[in-house]
Amino acid sequence: MKIIYFASLKENLKTSHDLINFDAPVSISFIKQKLIEKHGSEHFPNNILCAVNQEMAASDTIVKEDDEVAFFPPVTGG
Template sequence: MKVYYFASLKEALKIPSEEIILSADMTVEQLRKKLVDKHGKCHFPGNILCAVNQEIANDEVVVSDSDEVAFYPPVTGG
């Protein structure tokens, strides 16, 4: 599965995307935990948003290898 990172998260991880191998379908929450284990909790605080196939997704959404997943910090206006 291709996982994309945007904005300050991309800058902090120093990568725009990466391939993640799934052993089976998993939820966004399980994927997030896998990324925390790999990159550290500091990069994935509770307010990091997730989109699956370009739609906002909560932690219960199930993802598969064919999905496009993106993580990004919340956006604020100014």
């Protein structure tokens, strides 16, 4: 599964994506936990946003191997 990173998350991780294989469909929260184990919890706070196939997704959303998963920090503005 290709996991894409955007904005400051991409800069902080020093990569635009990760490739991770799962044996079965998994939830976004499971993916996030695996990414925390790999990169550290400071990069994946509770308010991080996620999209699956370019649509916003919740932590309990189930994804399959061929889905596109993207993580990005919340957008702020002034």
